[in-house]
Amino acid sequence: MNHPVGYGADSRLRWTEWLPWIAAVGVFFLLPDYLSLGARVLTYILFALSLDLILGYAGIVTLGHAAFFGTGAYVTGILAAKLGVTDPVLQLLASAGASALLGLVTGAVILRTHGLAQLMLTLAVAAVCLEIANKATPITGGADGLTGVNVAAIFGQFKFDMYGKTAYLWCLALVFAGWWLTRRLIYSPFGATLTGIRENSVRMHSIGAPVYLRLLTVYTLSAAMAGVAGALLTQTNQFVGLNVLGFELSGELLVMLILGGVGRLYGAFVGPLVFLLAQDYLARQFPVYWYFGVGLILVLVVLFARGGILGISDGIIARWKKKT
Amino acid sequence: MDAFLSSLVSVAFHGVAYGMILYVISVGLSVTMGLMGFTNLAHGVFAMAGGYILCSSLARFQMPFPLALALSFLLVAAASVILERLLYSRLYGASELEQVLFTIGLIFMSVAVARLIFGTLQQPVILPEYLKGPLTLMGREFPIYRVFLIVFSAVMIAGLWLGVERTLWGAMVRAAVDNRAMAQSIGINTKRLFTITFALGSGLAGLGGALGAEIVAIQPTYPFEQLVYFLIVVSIGGLGNLRGPFVAALLIGITDTACKYWVPQFGAFFIYAATIGLLLWRPAGLFGRRA
Numbered sequence: 001m002n003h004p005v006g007y008g009a010d011s012r013l014r015w016t017e018w019l020p021w022i023a024a025v026g027v028f029f030l031l032p033d034y035l036s037l038g039a040r041v042l043t044y045i046l047f048a049l050s051l052d053l054i055l056g057y058a059g060i061v062t063l064g065h066a067a068f069f070g071t072g073a074y075v076t077g078i079l080a081a082k083l084g085v086t087d088p089v090l091q092l093l094a095s096a097g098a099s100a101l102l103g104l105v106t107g108a109v110i111l112r113t114h115g116l117a118q119l120m121l122t123l124a125v126a127a128v129c130l131e132i133a134n135k136a137t138p139i140t141g142g143a144d145g146l147t148g149v150n151v152a153a154i155f156g157q158f159k160f161d162m163y164g165k166t167a168y169l170w171c172l173a174l175v176f177a178g179w180w181l182t183r184r185l186i187y188s189p190f191g192a193t194l195t196g197i198r199e200n201s202v203r204m205h206s207i208g209a210p211v212y213l214r215l216l217t218v219y220t221l222s223a224a225m226a227g228v229a230g231a232l233l234t235q236t237n238q239f240v241g242l243n244v245l246g247f248e249l250s251g252e253l254l255v256m257l258i259l260g261g262v263g264r265l266y267g268a269f270v271g272p273l274v275f276l277l278a279q280d281y282l283a284r285q286f287p288v289y290w291y292f293g294v295g296l297i298l299v300l301v302v303l304f305a306r307g308g309i310l311g312i313s314d315g316i317i318a319r320w321k322k323k324t
Numbered sequence: 325m326d327a328f329l330s331s332l333v334s335v336a337f338h339g340v341a342y343g344m345i346l347y348v349i350s351v352g353l354s355v356t357m358g359l360m361g362f363t364n365l366a367h368g369v370f371a372m373a374g375g376y377i378l379c380s381s382l383a384r385f386q387m388p389f390p391l392a393l394a395l396s397f398l399l400v401a402a403a404s405v406i407l408e409r410l411l412y413s414r415l416y417g418a419s420e421l422e423q424v425l426f427t428i429g430l431i432f433m434s435v436a437v438a439r440l441i442f443g444t445l446q447q448p449v450i451l452p453e454y455l456k457g458p459l460t461l462m463g464r465e466f467p468i469y470r471v472f473l474i475v476f477s478a479v480m481i482a483g484l485w486l487g488v489e490r491t492l493w494g495a496m497v498r499a500a501v502d503n504r505a506m507a508q509s510i511g512i513n514t515k516r517l518f519t520i521t522f523a524l525g526s527g528l529a530g531l532g533g534a535l536g537a538e539i540v541a542i543q544p545t546y547p548f549e550q551l552v553y554f555l556i557v558v559s560i561g562g563l564g565n566l567r568g569p570f571v572a573a574l575l576i577g578i579t580d581t582a583c584k585y586w587v588p589q590f591g592a593f594f595i596y597a598a599t600i601g602l603l604l605w606r607p608a609g610l611f612g613r614r615a
Contacts (some may be wrong), residue, residue, distance in 0.1 A: 061421050063365075109604055115420065116363065117607040120559040121600060127552050128596045135591050247548055251428050258425055292436035298429025302422050303414060 011187035020269055024172055028165070035164040036236070037280055042171035043232045044272035046178045048257045049265075050225035055254075056263030057186055058218050059198030060111070063119055063250055064126030067106075068099040068223040070245030071129060072230025075099075077146040077240035078139060086152035088170070088235055095231035096224040102129075103223025104216070111215045123247070130245040145241040149234055160235070167236040174232060178225055183265060185221075194218055198263075255294055258301050261308030270309050333464060335582045341470040342539055343577025344477035347570050348532035349550075350557040351484070352525020358501050358564020360416055360518055363423045366430035367529055367554055368547035372438065374400050374530025375542035379447035389452045393534055400530025401523040408522045413515075431547045438544040447542040473535055484528075485566055497521055501564040553580075556599050560609050568611030 027038050047069055054060045072095035079085040079094055102125075110121045133140045140146055153159040158166045185191050193214050196204045204211050234240050243249060252275075260271025283290040305312055353367040374396040381392040415423055455472055458465035488494035500507040500514050508514050533542070540550060556576060561569030576595060583594050602610070 055421070059421075061424055063424070109600070113603065113607045116357065116555075116559050116563065117603050117609075119363065119420075119424070120555050121603055123552055123555065124596045124599050124603075128593065128600070131591045131593045131596065135589060135593070247551070251432070254425060254428065255432075262421075288436050288440045290436075291439070292433050295429040295432030295434075295436065298425050298432065299411070302418075302426040302429065303411075306422070 020266070021176065028168060028172075032163065032165075035168040037276070039164055039167045039171045039232075039236045041273055041276045042168070042175045043229050043236065044253070044256060044276060045269055046171075046175045046232065047226055047229035047253060048260070048268035048272050049175075049178050049182050050222040050229065051253055051257050052262065052265070052268040053182060053185070053225070054219055054222045055257065056267070057191060057198065058194040058215055060215065060219065061119060062122040063247065064122035064124075065222075065226060065253060066245050066247070066249040067122075067126035067129045068103055068226035069230040069233075069249065069253075070126075070133065071102050072096070072099045072227030073234045073240050073244045074133060074140060074146070074230075075227070076231040076234040077149050080149040080151060080234070081146055082139065084150075086150045088151050088154050091151070091235065092174075092228055092231045095227045097227075099227025099230070100220050100224035103220040107216050107219035107223070111212060111219060126245060126247065126250060130242065133242055133245055141240070143242060145239055147239055149238040149240070151235045151238065164236070171232050171236065174228060178228070179265075181225075185218075186265065190214065190217075252294070255298050257308075259297060259308050261310035264307075264310055267308055267310050274309065330464065331585065335585050336578060337466060338470065339578030339581035340574060341473050341577070342536075342581055343574035344474055344481075345532055345536035345539060346553060346557055346577055347573035348477050348480065348535065349529045350532075350554045350561075350569055350573060351481075351566060352522075352528045353554055354558045354561060354563060354565070354569045355497070355501075356522055356525050357558060359497065359504075359521055362412065362416060363420055364412075364427050365424060365551060365555075366427040366434070366547065367526075368550045369431060369434040370400050370404060370526040370529035371533030371536075371550070371554075372434065372542060372544075372546040373403070374533035375537040375540075375546070376438065376442060376447065377530070378534035378537055379449055379542055380442075382450045383448065389455065393531065396534035397527045397531040401527030404526030405519060405523045408519055412522070413518075416518075431551075434547060435544050438546075442544070444544055447537065449538045449542075451538070469538060477535065480528075480531075481570065488566060493517075493520070552596075556595065558609075560599060560602055562609030562611040565611055568609055572610065 024038075024042075027034065031038075047065075050068070051062075051065050054062065054065075075095040075098045076091040079091050085091060085094070106121075106125045110118055110125070113121060134142055136142070151160055154166065154170060158170075160166050160170075186194075193204065193209050196209065197211055197214060201211055230244060233244065256271040256275045257268060258271070259275055260269065260273075261267030278293075279290065282293065301308060307314065349371045350367075352370075353364060356362060356364060356367075377396040377399055378392050381387045381395055382389065387395070411426075415426055418426075451469055455469045457468055459468045459471050460466075461471075488497060496507065496512050496517055499510075500512060500517055504514060533540075533546075540546070553576065557569050557573045560575075561567075561572035579598065580592065580595055583590060583592070587594075
């Protein structure tokens, strides 16, 4: 049970893969009070999916993935608050485009390096973005954040309501699209190249795979997805703060993905769900202990449970099948 | 013209002081990363711990300044030995991702602990009388504490370099950095060497954090906020050597001070931009050997 998905694996949908979507629709009808939290979880699932693509599949370790999320969030925010572009689809497209461009330009540089230099560059790119957002106060609102974000009805039909129903479904639709795209990618020859690069890039070079080009493609795609997630955050919160670009967000995202299970499609679903639910409950009551807990989870997962929650459940299922 | 000259002198002076602090903190990171290949993002935690030890032993226990300084070195070094033996050593062969995650986890935990014990406010540094006030040199006034800081760091750095270049321990460290397998096979106890070197590096970070508490504010978010600077020093200076990070730390100290003095509206923008440019030009750092 190393990596249950991949090019060699059966790419047909298993029935269990419908469960998350049934659950998500169920939440919409059964738990109307939790829709804003639900939209938040969905946003982070999309964000985590984008990280899983480059970290879990292509093996690019990044400390600055928030740069793309934040860029997406700010592009939508600036369009809505300063330039009067209120159409949510346009905002999403612009955010995706801007983040993809940033991913392409920075990726072209970052992916030429390895190890510490690469780690440092991802961090530096995010730090530059944060510094720009912090200092360009007239455009971004600086440390006070960007308020007055207007979002019109989706396709002119569905207005964002105060119960968060539209926001929830909007996020759900986009996460579904992101999931579908990611799933197609990882079962494709392209996905197989990525896994190959992660496992042994020297060998991929020697069989003639265009390693750099593949990495750059997936990095750009991932950036665009993170940008869409950022735009969703702005549209549902109608506010952008500096923390969308911060190192702590990149760190927390790593925690979510690791917690769920890195390099497996549904790790990006389980991680943010568990993390944000726990945060919603615990962070309000014990803010200090919460941070400690986040750190402890990371340390424990790295030391004892490298597959995350899904890895543990896989192990339990495998042992159970052996017995029967 | 004279005003410009005096601001130039002042920027150079404060920049060097800051650079020295950066070096004392980061040198341990450069050596441990070069020696053990361990990506220790939690290095700033040791510096923060040193700062807290200094601040609280001065403010709460009214200790004399030199004793507080020594304590910040010794306690951090001792704690790091325990951490290294219990946790770090388990991950020496692990992938970069695992080391990164593990040390980020440590940062999160330490931030929480610091907040729990000391609160979110910045810690004041209560300097002794003999380190307060200005020192007049060639018609200009310099804060005594910063002069002390530069001289003290310089002496310490000289001692460190002598130790690495001239002692048996230094020779063993250099041998292990160059070729660990070979060092092991000629009978160097690399495990013990790692522990000692790690302790020394962390202790120095603690000392640097303590010395620099007056320049770089000691607060719970310290390991997060300063991480970029330590990593910049190490990655520009190159791994596993002593001189590279020294040049890098001075460059960054002076550039950062100059930027904050003359173009505060750009913040740390130039530092990051220069780092990106430099790493593109020489991915292994200015003085690093090609990996």
